[in-house]
Amino acid sequence: MRRCDGEASGGGSLARLSVAPKAKDDGRIVATLDKYVRRVGATPPGTCPVVVQQALLQAAAAQTCGKCVPCRDGLPRLAALVGRVADCEADAGTLAEVRALAEMVRGTSDCAIGYEAANALLEGLDDFADEFARHVGARSCAAGVGQTVPCETLCPAHVDVPGYIALVAAGDYAGAVNLVRKDNPFPTACAFVCEHPCEARCRRTLIDAPVNIRGIKRFAVDQVPADQVAPPPHSVDTARNIAVVGGGPSGLTCAYFLALMGHRVTVFEARSQLGGMLRYGIPAYRLPRERLDEDLRGILSAGSITALCDTPVGAREMAEIAENYYAVYVAVGAQAGKTLALPNADAAGVMSAVKLLGAIGDGDYPDFTGKRVAVVGGGNVAMDCARTAVRAGAEEVSVVYRRRKEDMTALPAEVESAVAEGVELVVLQAPVGIEVDGKGRCAALVTQPQMIGAVRGGRPAPVTADKPQERIAADIVLIAVGQGVETEPFEEFGMATVRGCFDADEGLAAAGYGNVFVGGDCQTGPATVIRAIAAGKVAARNIDAYLGCSHKLACGVSAPPAPPNDRTPKGRVELVERPARERKRDFKDVECGMSREEAEQECGRCLRCDVFGCGATEEGREQYA
Structure with a gap:
């Protein structure tokens, strides 16, 4: 508003307020600032x-x-x-x-x-x-003057993203799958559950929005399943026996690349099936088991890989393996569920998220019909548990988190999907105890209200609010506050640990051992699938070098020439989910893939930064191992 002076009817002056018109430049300035924000968001890695x-x-x-x-x-x-x-x-x-x-x-x-x-x-x-x-x-800049391809650089496994997008655009879906497998033998799993860090600095953001890279990969594996695409021929047999302890994404990635190099690999897996947390930590509605098995069959067909399931490795077995194999890669993941030091935390009806999801991985689905379920935590695992509880027939499902909704570490899309399926978010509530009934069963989760405080570690920390404790009625309480590594058998063998994880150098060689390597969640702590895959790739390369070899792997596929890119602003094609009222009744895949028309349009949005605008190395691409 602004003040203006006018004549009153009685002849005196009267100060009035009027609605000030919007400045002509305001809209254009806001539009310019939006472009500026997009530009900042697309800052290339290595700047x-x-x-x-x-x-x-x-x-x-x-x-x-x-x-x-x-x-x-x-x-x-x-x-x-x-x-x-x-x-x-x-x-x-x-x-x-x-x-x-x-x-x-x-x-x-x-x-x-x-x-x-x-x-x-x-x-x-x-x-x-x-x-x-x-x-x-030194009067020099370590960053240099060139730029690498943002999507490929930010992918922990350094997958050739522009290359496989170009192959999908050309209709060569098998070629796209093989090009992904050059660096990542889990194209299907990552098409469903990867957190796609590759999209974070996509240069298309400068024009409109990042390319839906994961969606394009999903389209490729939907057209040609991974197990129908033959892996590249493996190298000549080296007669070197390598042991991999752990049949999850990191261990199987290492096994895949070692087999392609001509080594003989034996995988020791404690559970009844391969897959690790892909099978025992991610519900089937996010990653259908039959689709995971496509990747597993593709990996096992790569060369000499023997998988021994139901074969746990203790200290004695580890000593025998280290003595009898040329090299060992330990990738046992982080599959020990953490708990909270709460009164009655051991009551009937209280369980860890890892235990629940692990049982589902073996086909043992819970029956929560008519139950009230409270999930403690704010990450992706908490959302997985909440959405699983909905599908298991729970009457009410609440996610209890001590911070704010915007502080949750779960992907925003996962949070939105959970809410759409009827999950209630109870934020700024810190669990302080479990209330039990006369039979010792869980009856309620007792919480202490919180208020947001000073920023610590990059986000506001909660502090206790001056309010009385609250009671959330619950027959089942699922604890999803993190995972740990079961290090005891390996520590008994002699492997060193740091803050609950195995100690290793940058090349993933275990501290104190010449032929033992370690990687994945058991070395970094719980992380993402693609980071575990990247560790397996690095371990395979370094084990090969440790054995005195220098194998070069090729997939027999390369990206087609780049046509002039389309710089016309277009909306990003998003993957939609089945209606909430339908999907929450089953464990079938919730996400709908792209149509051919959508995939072609989305592929056309790729600016082919490997050819245009990134000139630091060959075709703008770092030559990753």
């Missing part, structure tokens, strides 16, 4: 951190109102000084001046425009101290 700091300072300087001198004059000066560092034209005195000026701006600016910009710079000086020192001392 020089000094240049990023300079850009942030320039953006902050453009926001200043000009009222206070530290912000008005200090930010442009800081941007200029950091620019000299970025251009490798500064000395140690320049860095000292930058720090001193930033501290002054942070301490004397009137508002957050100034002091937050200066604070970000001071944090950058500490976080990227080596890079700032290199620019000043």
Whole structure:
């Protein structure tokens, strides 16, 4: 609103308010800012951190109102000084001046425009101290002048994303599957459950939105199942026996690549079936078992792989394996469910999420008909448990989380799907106890209300609110607060651990052993499927080198030539789910794949960054092992 003066009917003046019209440029400025946000989001991996700091300072300087001198004059000066560092034209005195000026701006600016910009710079000086020192001392930038393909670089397994998208566009679905398997032998599993970090910096974001990479992969494996695509021919038999302990994604990835190299691999799996957490941690409605088996059959057909299920490995067995095999890869995952130190946590009706999902992996589905279920946690596993409880007939399902909804580590799409299926989110409630009935069975989850507090570790931490405890009626309480590694048998064998995980160097060689390697969740802690796959790939390459070999693997497929890319803005094709009222009644696949028309359009959105705009290496692509 704005004030305007007018004549009153009685002849006097009257101050009135009127609705101020929207400034003509406001809409265009907002549109420009949207483009700016997209551009920031598409910042290529490997961008020089000094240049990023300079850009942030320039953006902050453009926001200043000009009222206070530290912000008005200090930010442009800081941007200029950091620019000299970025251009490798500064000395140690320049860095000292930058720090001193930033501290002054942070301490004397009137508002957050100034002091937050200066604070970000001071944090950058500490976080990227080596890079700032290199620019000043060696007068060079470690980031170099070229850029790698964002999607391939951010994929932990470094899959040739533009290549297989181009093959799908050309209708060569078998070729696309084989090109994925060059780096990742689980094309189907990742088409269903990968968290797709490859999309985070997709350059298509500069135009509209990231390419739906996972959806395109799903379309490819829907057209040609993975077990119908023959793996590349394996190398000549080396007569070297390799043991893999653990038949999950990391162990089987290692086995696959070692078999292609000509080695003889034996996989020791404690459970009755292969798959690890893909089978025993992810419900069938997200990853249908028959689709997982397609990947497993493809892996086992790669060469000399013998899988021994129902074969747990203890300290004695591990000692025998290490002695009788040329090399051992330990990839036992993180399959021990963590619990909470709550009163009555051992009551009937209280169980870990890992136990529930593990039983389902063997076909033992629970019956929660008429039960009230409370799930404690805020990650993907908690959402899996909640949605499983709905399908098991539960009358009410609640997810209890001590932080806010926006702080949940679960994928937003998983949270939205759970809510659509009738799951209630109970946030800012910290469990403090289990209430039991006269028979010792779970009757309710007792919680203490929380309020959001100061930021710690990148997100606001909850603190106890001055409110009375609350009671959430529950016949079943599922604890989904994380997973641990069962290290005891291997520690007895002599393997070292650090904070509950196995100790290994960057090449995944276990500390203190020459022929033992370790990777995946048991070495990093619970992570994602694609990270476990990447570890298996690295382990296979390093085991091959340890044996004195240097096998080069090829898939016999390459990306077709790139046509001129289509830069016309188009909407991103999203994978939709079956209606909630239908899907929540069964464990069938909830997600609908793309149609041929949708896949062709989505493939056409790929800008082929391996050919256009990334010139650091061969076809803009790092030559990953």
